[in-house]
Amino acid sequence: MKNAVRALRMRQNLAQGQLAEAMGVSRQTINSIENERYTPSLPLALALARYFGVTVEEMFYDQGS
Amino acid sequence: MTKDRNRGITHSKWFLPSFSFVLGLVILAVAWLGGHPGEGAYGLAGLTAFGLFFLLAGRSETIRGLRGDGRDERFAQIDLRATAITGLALLVALIVAWLVAIARGQSGRPYDWLLAIGGLAYLLAVAWFRWRG
Numbered sequence: 001m002k003n004a005v006r007a008l009r010m011r012q013n014l015a016q017g018q019l020a021e022a023m024g025v026s027r028q029t030i031n032s033i034e035n036e037r038y039t040p041s042l043p044l045a046l047a048l049a050r051y052f053g054v055t056v057e058e059m060f061y062d063q064g065s
Numbered sequence: 066m067t068k069d070r071n072r073g074i075t076h077s078k079w080f081l082p083s084f085s086f087v088l089g090l091v092i093l094a095v096a097w098l099g100g101h102p103g104e105g106a107y108g109l110a111g112l113t114a115f116g117l118f119f120l121l122a123g124r125s126e127t128i129r130g131l132r133g134d135g136r137d138e139r140f141a142q143i144d145l146r147a148t149a150i151t152g153l154a155l156l157v158a159l160i161v162a163w164l165v166a167i168a169r170g171q172s173g174r175p176y177d178w179l180l181a182i183g184g185l186a187y188l189l190a191v192a193w194f195r196w197r198g
Contacts, residue, residue: 025137028126032139041138 003060006034008052023047078120080133085116156183 009019016034020027023044032038040048049056074080089112096105122128129135130143163176
């Protein structure tokens with residue numbers, strides 16, 4: 001699943017480790033999400049969306065949308 | 066945030082080292098009862114060394130995940146898949162061992178019992194999660 005996590009993180013000048021700390025997950029988990037190797041759980045997706053002030057649909061989207 | 070929800074004793078860096086040490090003590094006690102404490106001492110030493118390795122091995126994601134303090138939802142998923150593969154490997158090994166024992170004219174014990182326990186545990190787990198979910 002495609003996502004805008006990296007773009008939103010870069011926009012706020014955040015390191016992966018900082019975002020990971022804020023979300024309570026490992027830096028590798030953030031890296032895997034950004035590289036589309038891991039699809040986060042709904043609670044983590046909601047937490048990420050809230051953190052960046054966007055909707056889940058704006059943050060995560062499939063190929064067609 | 067997501068990690069805090071799952072916090073518990075298994076998410077401490079001391080979990081795996083402590084478990085290894087306690088298992089080593091149990092092996093020592095059982096070996097002592099069986100009349101061969103030397104083997105038990107080897108077991109305790111090996112498991113203590115194993116636990117110390119993980120305690121002091123650093124901060125790599127794999128080490129921290131296996132140790133307990135680096136577990137998050139992604140590692141939990143990795144752990145679940147690895148456990149399933151482990152179970153599958155054991156199941157295949159038991160079936161092969163059981164068939165070989167039968168082909169040799171043996172009774173098939175204890176493989177048949179172990180297979181029955183595995184099958185029953187699987188069915189009960191399916192029923193439980195179906196009921197819960």
